[in-house]
Amino acid sequence: MDIGRAAFITELVCGVMEVVGKSNIADYFLVLRLVDPQGIDTTSSTVEWALAELINNPEKMAKAQDELEEVLGKDRLIQEVDISKFPFLQAIVKETLRLHPPAPFLLPHKAETEVEMCGFTVPKNAQILVNVWAMGRDSSIWTNPDLFMPERFLEQDIDFKGQYFELIPFGAGRRICPGLPLANRMVHLMLASLVHFFNWKLADEMNPENMDMSETFGLTLHRAKPLRAIPIRV
Numbered sequence: 168m169d170i171g172r173a174a175f176i177t178e179l180v181c182g183v184m185e186v187v188g189k190s191n192i193a194d195y196f197l198v199l200r201l202v203d204p205q206g207i208d209t210t211s212s213t214v215e216w217a218l219a220e221l222i223n224n225p226e227k228m229a230k231a232q233d234e235l236e237e238v239l240g241k242d243r244l245i246q247e248v249d250i251s252k253f254p255f256l257q258a259i260v261k262e263t264l265r266l267h268p269p270a271p272f273l274l275p276h277k278a279e280t281e282v283e284m285c286g287f288t289v290p291k292n293a294q295i296l297v298n299v300w301a302m303g304r305d306s307s308i309w310t311n312p313d314l315f316m317p318e319r320f321l322e323q324d325i326d327f328k329g330q331y332f333e334l335i336p337f338g339a340g341r342r343i344c345p346g347l348p349l350a351n352r353m354v355h356l357m358l359a360s361l362v363h364f365f366n367w368k369l370a371d372e373m374n375p376e377n378m379d380m381s382e383t384f385g386l387t388l389h390r391a392k393p394l395r396a397i398p399i400r401v
């Protein structure tokens with residue numbers, strides 16, 4: 168791990184400790200385990216889905232590889248400062264989080280008071296689950312919602328940092344995921360490295376067209392069948 172990354176993680180942990188100081192530590196770790204059972208569950212699931220979608224859509228994979236090679240050449244490793252130079256890579260991550268949000272219902276919230284919203288009454292103390300998975304597949308928000316089309320994010324200036332309510336895989340507002348800045352960097356860096364230096368072949372002689380892209384639902388969302396792919400050094 169490089170010094171910059173280590174300093175960043177230390178800073179994040181300190182920030183988290185501040186939060187813990189103001190709340191119940193047992194609840195905090197319970198939530199942390201639920202959201203991120205092994206510390207990287209949500210992050211690794213995002214990278215796995217992004218890679219699966221790229222293998223399933225070879226022309227998008229080629230476009231991502233071209234973009235990386237144009238800026239980095241054949242040998243240079245991507246650094247954190249480079250991420251902003253890759254609009255298509257960023258669009259791939261957004262599109263992956265739209266289609267496969269690792270926390271499909273965010274975390275349960277509770278209404279502190281009765282609220283009127285869009286003609287509905289949400290009673291005090293009601294438990295609220297926000298179905299971001301369904302929002303990502305809603306045809307009144309997205310054209311061809313079931314298709315993996317990263318290009319849609321090249322045409323519109325939307326990110327997932329809580330300002331655009333059509334795309335909130337990390338939640339929004341006060342309870343937004345505190346790991347967002349770290350996850351954002353990790354997903355881009357991991358995915359870019361995997362795609363820049365390797366071509367990918369599916370195991371067991373499978374073709375991209377008959378890949379199983381089904382999901383398992385729970386508090387977190389995963390691939391029903393883990394991605395089995397073989398890296399081939401470019």
Ligand code: HEM
Pocket residue numbers: 195198199202203206207209210213268269270273274336337338339342343344345346347349350354
């Ligand atoms: C792609 C990666 C990730 C996604 C999509 C994600 C998503 C989420 C979501 C949806 C929530 C609940 C927000 C709400 O209450 O509405 C959450 C909470 C949380 N996340 Fe993440 N997360 C990711 C990565 C991480 C990482 C890397 C960490 C730690 C380093 C982390 C730590 C936490 C913690 C501690 C909470 C609970 C915060 C609270 O109690 O309010 N997450 N995350």
